[in-house]
Every structure is written in C-alpha cells, then in structure tokens.
Amino acid sequence: xxxxxxxxxxxxxxxxxxxxxxxxxxxxxEVGPITMELSDALxxxxxxxRGEVHEVVSFYSFLQVPTDAVRxxxxxxxxxxxxxxxLESTPGAIEVACxxxxxxxxxxxxxxxxVPSVTHSTNDGPAVDLGSGDxxxxxxxxxxxxxxxxxxxxxxxxxxELKASELTGYGGAGFPTGLKWEAVSREPGPRxxxxxxxxxxxxxxxxxxxxxxxxxxxxxxxxxxxxMLDASEGYIYLRExxxxxxxxxxxxxxxxxxxxxxxxxxxxxxxxAGAYIAGEETAMLESMEGRRAMPRLKPPFPSQVGYxxxxxxxxxxxxxxxxxxxxxxxxxxxxxxxxxxxxGTRLWSVTGAVAKPGCYEAPNGITTRELVEEHAGGFTxxxxxxxxxxxxxxxxxxxxxxxxxxxxxxxxxxxxxxSAAVQVFPTSYSxxxxxxxxxxxxxxxxxxxCTPCRIGNRALHHLSEELQRGEAVMxxxxxxxxxxxxxxxxxxxxxxxxPFPVRGAMQHWPELFEPLEHV
Amino acid sequence: xxxxxxxxRPVSAPEGELLVHAAARHGTFIPTLxxxxxxxxxxGCRMCVVDVEGAPRPLPACATRVAEGMVVSTNGPITEFxxxxxxxxxxxxxxxxxxxxxxxxxxxxxxxxxDAPLMLPDAKRAEYDDRNKLMGYDPDxxxxxxxxVRYTQEVMQCSALSLEGRGGHARIVPTWELSWLDTECxxxxxxxxxxxxxxxxxxxxxxxxxxxxxxxQVRTTCTFCGVGCQIDLNLDPQTKHIVKVTSKDEYLPxxxxxxxxxxxxxxxxxxxxxxxxxxxxxxxxxxxxxxxxHALETAATGLxxxxxxxxxxxxxxxxxxxxxxxxxYLIQKLARTGVGTNxxxxxxxx
Ligand SMILES: Cc1cc2nc3c(=O)[nH]c(=O)nc-3n(C[C@H](O)[C@H](O)[C@H](O)COP(=O)(O)O)c2cc1C
Ligand code: SF4
Numbered sequence: 001x002x003x004x005x006x007x008x009x010x011x012x013x014x015x016x017x018x019x020x021x022x023x024x025x026x027x028x029x030e031v032g033p034i035t036m037e038l039s040d041a042l043x044x045x046x047x048x049x050r051g052e053v054h055e056v057v058s059f060y061s062f063l064q065v066p067t068d069a070v071r072x073x074x075x076x077x078x079x080x081x082x083x084x085x086x087l088e089s090t091p092g093a094i095e096v097a098c099x100x101x102x103x104x105x106x107x108x109x110x111x112x113x114x115v116p117s118v119t120h121s122t123n124d125g126p127a128v129d130l131g132s133g134d135x136x137x138x139x140x141x142x143x144x145x146x147x148x149x150x151x152x153x154x155x156x157x158x159x160x161e162l163k164a165s166e167l168t169g170y171g172g173a174g175f176p177t178g179l180k181w182e183a184v185s186r187e188p189g190p191r192x193x194x195x196x197x198x199x200x201x202x203x204x205x206x207x208x209x210x211x212x213x214x215x216x217x218x219x220x221x222x223x224x225x226x227x228m229l230d231a232s233e234g235y236i237y238l239r240e241x242x243x244x245x246x247x248x249x250x251x252x253x254x255x256x257x258x259x260x261x262x263x264x265x266x267x268x269x270x271x272x273a274g275a276y277i278a279g280e281e282t283a284m285l286e287s288m289e290g291r292r293a294m295p296r297l298k299p300p301f302p303s304q305v306g307y308x309x310x311x312x313x314x315x316x317x318x319x320x321x322x323x324x325x326x327x328x329x330x331x332x333x334x335x336x337x338x339x340x341x342x343x344g345t346r347l348w349s350v351t352g353a354v355a356k357p358g359c360y361e362a363p364n365g366i367t368t369r370e371l372v373e374e375h376a377g378g379f380t381x382x383x384x385x386x387x388x389x390x391x392x393x394x395x396x397x398x399x400x401x402x403x404x405x406x407x408x409x410x411x412x413x414x415x416x417x418x419s420a421a422v423q424v425f426p427t428s429y430s431x432x433x434x435x436x437x438x439x440x441x442x443x444x445x446x447x448x449x450c451t452p453c454r455i456g457n458r459a460l461h462h463l464s465e466e467l468q469r470g471e472a473v474m475x476x477x478x479x480x481x482x483x484x485x486x487x488x489x490x491x492x493x494x495x496x497x498x499p500f501p502v503r504g505a506m507q508h509w510p511e512l513f514e515p516l517e518h519v
Numbered sequence: 520x521x522x523x524x525x526x527x528r529p530v531s532a533p534e535g536e537l538l539v540h541a542a543a544r545h546g547t548f549i550p551t552l553x554x555x556x557x558x559x560x561x562x563g564c565r566m567c568v569v570d571v572e573g574a575p576r577p578l579p580a581c582a583t584r585v586a587e588g589m590v591v592s593t594n595g596p597i598t599e600f601x602x603x604x605x606x607x608x609x610x611x612x613x614x615x616x617x618x619x620x621x622x623x624x625x626x627x628x629x630x631x632x633x634d635a636p637l638m639l640p641d642a643k644r645a646e647y648d649d650r651n652k653l654m655g656y657d658p659d660x661x662x663x664x665x666x667x668v669r670y671t672q673e674v675m676q677c678s679a680l681s682l683e684g685r686g687g688h689a690r691i692v693p694t695w696e697l698s699w700l701d702t703e704c705x706x707x708x709x710x711x712x713x714x715x716x717x718x719x720x721x722x723x724x725x726x727x728x729x730x731x732x733x734x735x736q737v738r739t740t741c742t743f744c745g746v747g748c749q750i751d752l753n754l755d756p757q758t759k760h761i762v763k764v765t766s767k768d769e770y771l772p773x774x775x776x777x778x779x780x781x782x783x784x785x786x787x788x789x790x791x792x793x794x795x796x797x798x799x800x801x802x803x804x805x806x807x808x809x810x811x812x813h814a815l816e817t818a819a820t821g822l823x824x825x826x827x828x829x830x831x832x833x834x835x836x837x838x839x840x841x842x843x844x845x846x847x848y849l850i851q852k853l854a855r856t857g858v859g860t861n862x863x864x865x866x867x868x869x
Contacts, residue, residue, distance in 0.1 A: 051702070
C-alpha cells in the first residue's frame with residue numbers, strides 16, 4: 001500500500017543523488033517511516049543501488065521512526081534534570097541523544113511540537129542582538145538590516161574587516177573567518193556556500209535562537225557570501241528537530257525571494273534526519289550528496305574540495321550572524337567588544353542548574369560565574385561540575401568558575417571554549433555519571449568509520465559506567481594509551497576531541513578513578 | 520618522479536603514488552586492514568598511520584599520496600598506535616576463525632604482541648544465518664573495514680551488502696538483512712576474498728577441517744569459460760582433493776576476481792558421477808567403456824553416415840562455453856572445412 005502511495009509521489013521526487021535525503025524526508029512525512037519496501041522503491045526510482053539507500057536510511061536516527069513519534073532527550077542536562085523519569089512516565093516515547101532544547105530540560109518532542117512549549121530567555125547585545133526578534137523582513141530592514149545587500153561591499157573590504165575583527169568560527173573548530181572567505185574566493189569557481197545549522201553539540205542552543213528570533217540575520221550574510229563568491233547555489237543544512245526554526249527560515253527565504261533579493265540565486269534548506277556527526281563539515285557534505293554522513297579524510301579541506309568536489313564556504317549560523325554588525329561598525333569595533341584580551345561577543349548557551357537557562361550575547365573572555373550571575377539569574381544549586389562548551393570541550397571543576405571561557409583561560413583545566421554551551425551541574429549529579437552520559441553520546445553518535453572512535457568511545461563509556469560501581473575494566477596505563485590513539489589517529493573532531501572530557505574528569509576528580517590503579 | 524624522505528632515507532616515487540605502495544617498493548612494510556588495491560582509498564582502520572612532517576597529526580599511508588619533499592617516518596613511537604588499534608579491534612573480535620580463512624588481525628596481534636585489555640559488553644552482534652549453500656558470515660569476526668561492501672559497490676557494481684547503522688550498532692549485513700539469494704548478489708564470493716579476517720567464508724559440503732593456510736595451492740586456468748581466469752586450486756595435503764578455489768590480485772586477466780562457477784563449482788572434479796573414460800552405446804542400448812580411438816571412430820562414422828544420407832547441411836556443431844578461443848576456432852574449422860557446414864554455435868553466445 002505504502003509503495004503505491006509512494007508511486008503517486010514519483011513525479012515530484014527528483015532523481016539526482018543529491019536529493020536522496022530530501023526525498024527520504026518527504027516520503028517519511030507524506031507516506032510513513034521508511035521501510036525496506038519504500039527504500040527499495042525510492043532506490044529504483046532514483047536509479048541508486050538498493051543497498052546504498054539501505055545504508056543511508058539506517059545511518060540516521062529518524063528515517064525509520066514515524067514523524068509524530070514522541071522523543072525524549074537524554075542529553076546530559078536533560079538527564080540531570082529528570083529525563084529518565086520522563087522517559088519512563090511517557091509510554092511509547094523513544095530516547096534520543098539530544099534535541100537541542102536544553103534550556104527547557106528535560107525536553108521532549110511530540111512530532112514537530114516541543115514540550116514544554118518554546119520560550120526564549122535572552123538579552124540585547126551589541127552584535128547579534130537577540131533581545132527583540134524580527135517578525136518580518138520589514139522589521140529586520142527597519143533595524144538597519146539589508147544594508148549589505150542594497151550596497152554590496154567589496155570582497156576585499158569584507159575580508160579586511162573580518163580579519164580585523166578576529167572573528168573565528170563559532171561552530172566549534174574556531175577557524176579564522178576572514179581567512180576562510182579569502183581562501184574560498186581564491187579557488188576557481190563554481191563555488192558553493194553551505195550554512196551549518198545542524199547544531200547538535202549537547203547543550204548548544206544558540207543557532208536555534210538566532211534562527212527562531214532573527215532568521216533574516218542569518219539569510220542576509222548568507223546571500224552576501226553567495227554574491228561575493230559567485231556561488232549561485234547555497235544550502236542551509238538544518239537539523240530535523242528544529243521545526244520552529246525550519247518554519248521561520250522558510251518564511252524568511254520566501255520574503256527574501258519575494259523582495260527580489262535572491263534573484264539569480266538558489267538558496268535552499270536541507271533538512272537532516274538525526275545524526276550529530278552530520279554537523280562535522282565534511283560529513284555534512286557527504287550527507288548532502290546522498291550518502292551516509294561519514295566524514296571525509298582531510299586534507300583536502302572543503303574550501304578547496306567541498307560540495308560536489310567544488311570549493312565550498314561552510315560557516316556556522318552564529319558566525320554568519322555576527323557579520324552584518326562587523327561590516328556595519330567595522331572589525332575593530334567588534335574586536336573591542338571582548339574582554340580580558342579576547343575579541344568580540346558570542347552567544348552563550350547557558351543551561352543546567354541556573355535560574356534562567358537561555359542564550360545570552362556576552363563578551364568573549366567572560367567567566368562562568370559572570371555569565372551565570374549577570375545573565376542567567378544565578379546558580380540554583382551548589383555547583384559540582386561545569387561543561388564549558390559542549391560535550392567535547394572538557395569538564396571543569398567548581399574551582400574553574402572564575403576562569404575566562406577562552407582557549408588560554410581553559411587550557412590549564414584541560415578544556416576549551418568549544419561551542420560556548422555552558423552547562424552547569426549540581427553537586428548531586430556525579431561527575432562520573434556526567435562522563436558516562438557524555439561518552440555514551442559519543443559512542444552512539446560515532447559514524448563508526450574509524451577504529452579509535454568507534455571502539456574507544458564505547459570502551460570509555462563502559463569504563464565510566466563500571467567506575468560508578470567502583471569497578472575498573474582497564475588499567476590507567478591502557479586508558480592513557482587509548483585516549484592518545486583516539487586523539488591522534490581518529491579521522492575527525494569527534495574521535496579527536498572525545499578524550500577531553502575523560503582526561504578532564506581524571507584531572508579534576510582523581511579519586512573517582514582510583515580503582516584504575518588497582519587492576 | 521618526486522623525491523621524498525622515508526625513515527631518514529632519500530627515496531623517490533611517481534608523483535601521486537599512495538604512500539603505502541611507495542614505501543613497500545622501498546622495502547618498508549606498513550600494515551593495513553581496510554586497504555585493498557582494487558578499491559578507492561578509505562583510511563578507516565587507521566592501522567597504517569605514519570608521521571608526516573608538518574601535518575598536525577599522523578596520516579594514513581593508504582590514502583596519502585607522496586609529494587615532493589615529504590618527510591615520512593613509519594617507525595618510532597608511531598608504531599605504538601598500531602598496537603593500540605589492534606587491541607581495540609580485538610576487544611570486539613569474538614570469533615577469530617569462523618571458516619578457516621586467514622585472519623590478518625590475528626597475524627598483526629601476534630606480531631605486535633597485542634591482546635584485548637577488555638571485551639566490550641556490546642561486542643556481540645546479532646547472528647546471521649544465510650540459506651545459501653556457498654557463503655557463510657559470522658558478524659562476530661567482522662572488523663567493519665567495509666572492504667566487502669565497498670567491493671560490491673565499486674567492483675561488482677551490485678547491491679548485495681550494506682554497512683548498516685552507526686556507532687556501536689553498526690554492522691555489515693546482506694542488504695536489508697535478506698538472504699544473499701534475495702539480493703542482487705550473484706554469489707561471486709568477491710566479498711569473501713577481500714575480507715581480511717575471514718568473517719565471510721566458504722561453506723563446504725565436502726571440505727576439509729584444515730585452515731586455508733595448511734592447504735596446497737596449485738595454479739591453473741579456470742575451465743568454465745574462455746576468459747581464462749587464473750585460479751589456485753587449494754588441495755587438502757592428505758587427500759589431494761580440491762577443497763577450495765582462490766585467486767590473487769596479481770593474476771591476469773581477472774585480478775583476483777572470480778564468478779560463482781570459478782570460485783565455487785569445483786566439486787565436479789571429484790564427483791562420483793564424473794565420466795572418467797569414453798563410453799559408446801552398444802547394440803544393447805547401454806553405454807560401455809571403450810578407448811578414445813574407438814570412440815572417435817564411432818562418432819566420425821556416425822557423422823559420415825548422416826552426411827552421406829542427408830548432406831552436410833544436416834550437420835551442425837554446438838561447442839561448449841568451457842572451450843578456449845583456440846578450441847572454438849578448431850571447432851569451426853572442422854565444421855566449415857571438414858564437414859562443409861556453416862551451422863556452428865557456441866553456448867557462450869547466449
Ligand atoms: C563531531 C562534530 C560535530 C560538529 N557539529 C557542528 C554543528 O552542529 N554546527 C556547526 O556549526 N559546526 C559543527 N562542527 C564544526 C564544523 O565541522 C565546522 O568546523 C564549522 O561548521 C565551520 O563553521 P565556522 O567556521 O563558522 O565555525 C562539528 C564538528 C565536529 C567534529
Ligand atoms: S572520528 Fe568517529 S565520527 Fe569521526 S570519522 Fe572516525 S568514527 Fe567517524
């Protein structure tokens with residue numbers, strides 16, 4: 001039956017391999033969860049080998065799940081705030097690694113609807129300024145938006161201002177944005193622009209805030225990048241769980257199109273299907289090309305060999321959202337917004353044991369205590385541990401509350417600023433539980449391609465589970481060797497960075513790892 | 520040619536050659552598990568990582584190409600990673616020898632003195648039992664190098680195997696867990712031949728209990744068709760019976776690839792029903808053993824009788840696909856000049 005319903009859709013399902021993920025998402029929404037029969041029929045329609053479509057369908061978490069399924073988030077913040085109880089008391093609910101709504105923890109979705117309903121807790125800021133949102137393109141223009149598109153700056157000026165601002169990528173890797181634009185512009189065309197809106201790092205909600213509150217602020221610099229780089233095609237790769245952001249972006253794109261601002265350009269949304277690793281830039285390209293989201297070997301980097309083998313600018317949502325302010329007021333102005341020697345502001349996702357969890361624009365170089373006390377309404381509990389920038393950024397002890405949340409400030413604590421997702425855990429939540437939940441996340445989200453990540457993360461999850469019972473499954477020496485192999489030989493940032501939280505926990509709570517010494 | 524430094528020695532290689540190959544030509548063996556010359560570079564198992572000066576982290580030799588001035592070291596602390604990665608693979612390797620095929624992971628482990636420091640609690644994968652009679656698969660011996668899957672996609676261009684799921688749930692299965700018989704699989708056994716651990720193996724009805732490495736190999740040409748694939752007959756050293764057919768990448772024209780017949784259909788050799796001497800039907804209607812001279816004589820007489828009574832157009836020749844080109848040439852020669860008929864056909868053409 002389902003296959004017959006699918007057949008009626010055939011005329012509307014394009015056959016290019018790059019449309020596979022789109023088509024699968026559409027079939028899931030309009031026909032039902034992807035079964036073998038649907039997968040095979042779509043494969044035949046698109047002239048792709050059935051096994052390859054099977055591989056793709058099974059890679060993502062949601063393609064085989066009904067669209068109206070109830071999903072409960074068990075990311076670390078949700079876990080800490082009662083996700084397990086929620087899961088038990090919600091019959092039929094499925095457990096998912098992260099829903100990107102940690103400010104509402106414990107979060108749950110019923111189809112596209114978020115439970116509890118979405119509220120935003122944010123502030124006015126000098127650059128992204130989320131305090132008051134824009135309902136329409138006219139609202140955005142009334143605040144000085146669209147100036148860039150009405151009077152296009154030169155590429156040289158953009159690169160110069162971006163360099164002066166010292167803006168670095170806010171997706172987590174921290175690559176200087178000015179250098180990236182310059183590098184892509186020097187490669188021969190055709191070029192592509194891809195916006196990374198897959199926000200999957202547990203604790204991170206900032207890109208969602210931008211897209212839900214100020215979607216036009218993302219679209220304008222994206223269109224600017226496309227015009228500057230002569231990229232006639234651009235894509236915004238959005239995670240499936242962000243239904244509100246999807247609707248808002250779609251509306252904003254329609255408004256831009258209606259205003260003639262997209263003339264000659266194709267800027268489209270690509271909706272993911274539930275895979276953290278698809279946020280890694282090369283995995284994202286694979287996903288967009290209709291394959292399993294498994295990272296590519298680097299070099300070459302996407303700025304040289306990206307989407308469909310062409311030079312591609314890949315930029316995080318928040319990174320782009322800072323660019324209009326930088327170009328309006330100058331790079332130096334933006335750089336001056338930072339504190340303690342750091343440049344600029346960024347959007348901090350502050351969640352966990354704080355009074356007002358939310359997303360706040362504040363200077364780079366700020367400390368956890370300042371952030372929580374000045375913006376998030378203060379701590380609600382005695383602080384046991386802090387994760388400063390998403391799961392892979394490390395784990396900090398309470399003694400680090402006054403450390404500036406920047407590379408230099410966090411180094412001595414074996415951590416990094418990552419995606420600026422500051423998650424505060426109370427003393428009642430054991431650091432080993434936190435570690436264990438973190439490693440479970442990495443183990444489940446590993447694309448599995450490389451040995452150290454596929455096996456190392458599972459072993460470390462097992463290790464931390466057993467340590468909670470005072471048991472050791474490996475010697476300390478072996479743990480160190482395995483961590484080093486993961487860091488050095490993994491293909492992508494997932495396996496390379498997942499040792500951070502383990503090392504951090506061992507550094508700050510050595511007593512919890514005592515059993516390793518007696519194996 | 521480009522000049523580069525390998526473990527302190529100045530060496531050269533054609534530009535763009537894979538490091539693993541260039542190093543091998545200069546006598547430096549770099550272990551690999553997921554690499555296969557027939558497939559695109561993959562770089563998944565990480566066993567072959569080497570230090571390259573200027574690179575922020577070690578690079579896989581199976582997927583890195585030599586470049587002018589590159590400074591590569593394959594020995595030193597980098598080899599520690601090989602041991603650690605081997606330990607990791609062993610910690611989910613529950614069955615090292617399901618079907619007697621060689622296991623390169625165990626070879627490496629023995630060479631490096633690597634043991635599994637723990638067994639992962641989720642190492643056990645769902646069992647897979649296929650109703651086909653030729654190939655077996657034990658997921659517990661699989662190291663997810665995906666050589667088999669990539670072989671089906673890149674070499675055979677068919678949909679037989681899939682790399683399913685991700686994280687700890689990832690596993691390799693016949694597409695949608697169907698039987699191989701219900702996928703596009705032609706049972707060529709290519710996936711089996713590229714598997715480094717023997718997770719996919721030959722199922723035998725009348726086989727041997729000996730592992731592959733104890734068998735004697737005799738190289739020959741496959742007799743099934745005119746392509747002339749080169750094969751190794753693997754004999755049980757005691758019974759001298761053929762128990763398996765393998766091939767090698769360096770064999771031409773087939774580069775180690777075989778079809779289902781070449782790889783699996785060898786049991787006719789020792790089959791009790793096999794004809795071992797010529798037979799001629801006597802006046803009693805039964806077949807009787809005889810000499811080749813008498814048998815050929817009888818056939819020739821029969822043909823001549825037909826030609827005499829009905830003319831040469833009454834005779835046609837049907838040759839076997841199992842003949843070589845040269846033999847087929849001789850058949851048409853016999854038909855055209857010996858008998859005088861153009862009715863010649865070979866079953867290969869259908
Ligand atoms: C495992 C992994 C997950 C990632 N997830 C995201 C993500 O969800 N969003 C994002 O913008 N960048 C993510 N990144 C970083 C991207 O690979 C890339 O660096 C970034 O999109 C570049 O944009 P930027 O320079 O503006 O930060 C991830 C990286 C890794 C290794
Ligand atoms: S590090 Fe992990 S996620 Fe990245 S390629 Fe390797 S297995 Fe995949």
